[in-house]
Amino acid sequence: MNNDDDKYRLFSIWEVCRITTLSRTSLWRLRKTDSSFPRLVSLTARRKGIRRTELEAWLRARS
Numbered sequence: 077m078n079n080d081d082d083k084y085r086l087f088s089i090w091e092v093c094r095i096t097t098l099s100r101t102s103l104w105r106l107r108k109t110d111s112s113f114p115r116l117v118s119l120t121a122r123r124k125g126i127r128r129t130e131l132e133a134w135l136r137a138r139s
Contacts, residue, residue, distance in 0.1 A: 086117060086125035095131065112137065 093100055107113050114130035 083129050085128040086119060087128055087131060088119070088123065088125050092126050092131060096135070 087095065089100065089103065092098075093103055096103070098106065107116075112134060114126045114134050116124040116126060119125045
C-alpha cells in the first residue's frame, strides 16, 4: 500500500475501539458529545468506519 492509498484508509468501528481503547458504548457517547470527533463513513449498508487521517488528527488534538 503506498502513501496515497494509506491516507484514504478507513478504520472499522472495531479498529477505532482498539486504537482509542474506548468501548463501543463510550465511542457512541463521545460521538454525541464531542463535535470534533471524526464523522462516520458508510462502508456497507450496515457497517461504518472512520477515515484514518481524521482519526489521527483527532487523536493528536487530544494529546
